[in-house]
Structures are given as C-alpha cells and as structure tokens.
Amino acid sequence: MLDALYNLSYKKSNLISRKYQITSSFTIVKGAGKTGKTSIIKQYLSFLPSDSYLYIDLQDLRIDKAIIKEELPQFCIDNKIHTLVIEAYEEDIDLPNVSAVILSTEEDLHIEGFTRLNVYNLDFEEFLAFDSRYDTLDNAFTHFLQTSSYPELYFVHQDHRQKQLQNILKLSLNPLELQIMMHSAKLLGQKVSAFQMFERLKLQQKLSKDMFYKTFYSLMEKGYLYWVQKFEHSRATKKLYTLDFNIKNTLTLQKDFSRLFETLVFLEMLKRGSEIYYADGIDFYLPKENRIVLTMPFSNEDVLFKKIEGIEAFIIENGVLHVEVVTMNAETKLGLPYAIVDMMPFVKWAIVEGEED
Structure with a gap:
C-alpha cells in the first residue's frame, strides 16, 4: 500500500x-x-x-x-x-x-x-486571485458576497453553490455538530452563551449537557465557530461568529445582511491574529492597535456623527487613535481632536487590511 x-x-x-x-x-x-x-x-x-x-x-x-x-x-x-x-x-x-x-x-x-x-477560508484579496474576471472591485465584491469564502465553491456553477456548501458541512461535521452550526447560524453576531445554546437546542432534540458542551467547544477548537469577548468584561456574554459569512444563508432562511456584513469584516481581521473584543456600541475593538472597527453597511455622514458621539467617552478613555467605519459604498474622513475617523467601502478597507498581513 x-x-x-x-x-x-x-x-x-x-x-x-x-x-x-x-x-x-x-x-x-x-x-x-x-x-x-x-x-x-x-x-x-x-x-x-x-x-x-x-x-x-x-x-x-x-x-x-x-x-x-x-x-x-x-x-x-x-x-x-x-x-x-x-x-x-x-x-x-x-x-x-x-x-x-x-x-x-x-x-x-x-x-x-x-x-x-x-489556515482559514479565502479573504477578499485571495478571492480576487481566484476569480479575476471582474472589471471593477464593486462587481467582484458583489460576487464574493453571493458566493462564500470556501475556495472550492469558485469551481462550482453558481446554481449549485449553496447546495455544495451544505454538502461540505454535512461531510465535515457529525450530526450534532451540524445541528449546533445550524443553530449558531441563526444567532450569528449575537451575544449568546453556551448554556443558552444548549437550552434552546435541547427543546428540539434529546441531548445531554456533557455531549453538547464537548461538541460545542470542539467546534471552537476546530475553527468552525468563534467567540468575541467583551472588553474588560470576561464574564459577559460573548458574540458568536462562524467560519464563513454565508453560512447563515446556507443553513437558515433568515435574512440579515447586517450580521452577514459584520461577520465578513470579523473574518478579514481574524486571519491577522489580532486581539479582538467588542464593547457597548462598538462592533470590534483592537486594543493593541488602538483602533475601533465599526460595520455600518448603509450609513452616511449624519449617522456616523451620531454613532461617534455615542462612543466618544470610550474612545477618549482608552486612547483609541483610529476609528474605521466599513460600509458598502459610503466614504468620508473626519478629523476629530482625539481620533481619526475613516469611513470607507469594504473593498478598499479589506485591501488595506490585507496589506497588514
């Protein structure tokens, strides 16, 4: 042999x-x-x-x-x-x-x-290397959102990609792991504890607490699920994310673009090994880099001003130097006395983020 x-x-x-x-x-x-x-x-x-x-x-x-x-x-x-x-x-x-x-x-x-x-799934820069047929970054990004970050899906006809992603998960996971992933997809980007997950899941099937916890934390170790902890509140409920932004659309009929977009941004940062937290009113805080990342896909300058006002105290108290606001298309820059605020489209932000690798 x-x-x-x-x-x-x-x-x-x-x-x-x-x-x-x-x-x-x-x-x-x-x-x-x-x-x-x-x-x-x-x-x-x-x-x-x-x-x-x-x-x-x-x-x-x-x-x-x-x-x-x-x-x-x-x-x-x-x-x-x-x-x-x-x-x-x-x-x-x-x-x-x-x-x-x-x-x-x-x-x-x-x-x-x-x-x-x-090793993680494709980030946006890697996707551009996989599929370079688009004449603009915006067109490429639209296709990225519609597909997935799984590499093999770019060799599958678009009509079969969602089914193929379901098949990938079925082959990669045992039945309980798949059930937990399906439930996690419904809670994408939300604050949830393992106990809350168990309580909800046991209403749908017979399930021992020990087996659930063993399987749930195994999915964390394997890189299918990720938690983001609240800054300086280690016992607070954590935010839950999956290894691919399109898993929510693949495993549930729920539509929530803001959660998908938030997950997309999180996964771009994850690959860099950054220390990532969340805080009240703040999607992601990276203390070692003195920066905040906000996901506001359909925002404008007026909404941004109100958002910054709400987190101004946190910015000043923690010495944040840079606030990055990731959008679909909007772009502007605010020079505040205490920090620089950059609002930029995802396609621009992701390439800058990728250059930090």
Whole structure:
C-alpha cells in the first residue's frame, strides 16, 4: 500500500496561490475542513523531487491505518524519504525520523518542535486571485458576497453553490455538530452563551449537557465557530461568529445582511491574529492597535456623527487613535481632536487590511 502511495507525485499544478506558505520543515497545517489545507500542502510538494516525499491522507478510504502504523518507519528508511506528509493526522501514529514532516489536522494539535500554520477560508484579496474576471472591485465584491469564502465553491456553477456548501458541512461535521452550526447560524453576531445554546437546542432534540458542551467547544477548537469577548468584561456574554459569512444563508432562511456584513469584516481581521473584543456600541475593538472597527453597511455622514458621539467617552478613555467605519459604498474622513475617523467601502478597507498581513 505504501508503495502505491509513494509512486504518486504532485507536479506543479494550476493551484492558485494563497497567502499561506509552509516555511518550516516541521509544520502542522491547522484548519477546518475544506479551507484549503490540502492545496497548500500540494503546492509545497510540487517543488520537491517526486521520489523525496511520501504523501498519506488518512481520510482516503483505501488506506489501512494499521498498515501505516506498522510499516511506515521502515518504509521511510528503505526509500530514503526526506519529507513525510500525513493529512488528517492522528496522534497514535508514531512519526519516523525524517528530515521534514508536514501534518494537517482540524484538531488543536501541538507537537514539540513543530510550527503551526493556521489556515482559514479565502479573504477578499485571495478571492480576487481566484476569480479575476471582474472589471471593477464593486462587481467582484458583489460576487464574493453571493458566493462564500470556501475556495472550492469558485469551481462550482453558481446554481449549485449553496447546495455544495451544505454538502461540505454535512461531510465535515457529525450530526450534532451540524445541528449546533445550524443553530449558531441563526444567532450569528449575537451575544449568546453556551448554556443558552444548549437550552434552546435541547427543546428540539434529546441531548445531554456533557455531549453538547464537548461538541460545542470542539467546534471552537476546530475553527468552525468563534467567540468575541467583551472588553474588560470576561464574564459577559460573548458574540458568536462562524467560519464563513454565508453560512447563515446556507443553513437558515433568515435574512440579515447586517450580521452577514459584520461577520465578513470579523473574518478579514481574524486571519491577522489580532486581539479582538467588542464593547457597548462598538462592533470590534483592537486594543493593541488602538483602533475601533465599526460595520455600518448603509450609513452616511449624519449617522456616523451620531454613532461617534455615542462612543466618544470610550474612545477618549482608552486612547483609541483610529476609528474605521466599513460600509458598502459610503466614504468620508473626519478629523476629530482625539481620533481619526475613516469611513470607507469594504473593498478598499479589506485591501488595506490585507496589506497588514
């Protein structure tokens, strides 16, 4: 079996480059299902001699894990394997002594000596690389909103994309995980606790508290769900977000563009590893960067003035230097005595945000 896998090679393909690169010989590529981990790994392998590496995907139904565990160390010695790749890695598989090991996982895996590369779905800049046929950024953004941030959906006909995203989630999640995701989609961007989620979900199905909490926090660890904590109020109810802005439209019939837009902005910042909080009247506060990010898709200057008045005390007390107001189209700049306020369209804001990576 290992001989058959060894004879496969990954020549340089037409894979579109992401913002991620494997730069360490010992790397854990961490991310939720279908976020692009495999493409990143195969692009890395495409630059290596085909006889120097062994690629194993434990989710491949043809693979016998028992054989892998038994034969892998000697096989690597006999064939002078330089680079070993194991996708969907499980910790009960001993790693042989080779020069480079690349592992992929959804789990919160830590191994001494390994660098972790966290992979997310496409941000707007990456989407532009995937689909460059649009004559304006506004047209491209409209298409981005209508689709999703999942990479593989850009190779699916638009009539089938929503169904395909449902299929991705069905294949990636067990039944309880999927139920929690469906419920989370209804609460997107809202303040909600795990206990409140459990209380609502148990009205619909028989469910043990232990199993719910285990599954809910597993979805957090895997990167399907995210919480944003209230600034300086660690016990306050957190705001809930999903790994893709279009999951709400995919898993529910509810329409709430403001929540979708807010999630979109959050996900753009998430990739940078920023420390993100919320506060009263403030969508996102990044204390280490002395900035606030507000999402106001259909706003104008008059509404903006009233909004700034409402959070003026917070801005001054916390030394905020920059307030960014993300909109669909509106653009203006306010020079206040205590901070600079930039209102700008998402397409402009996202590109500036991406340059910070």
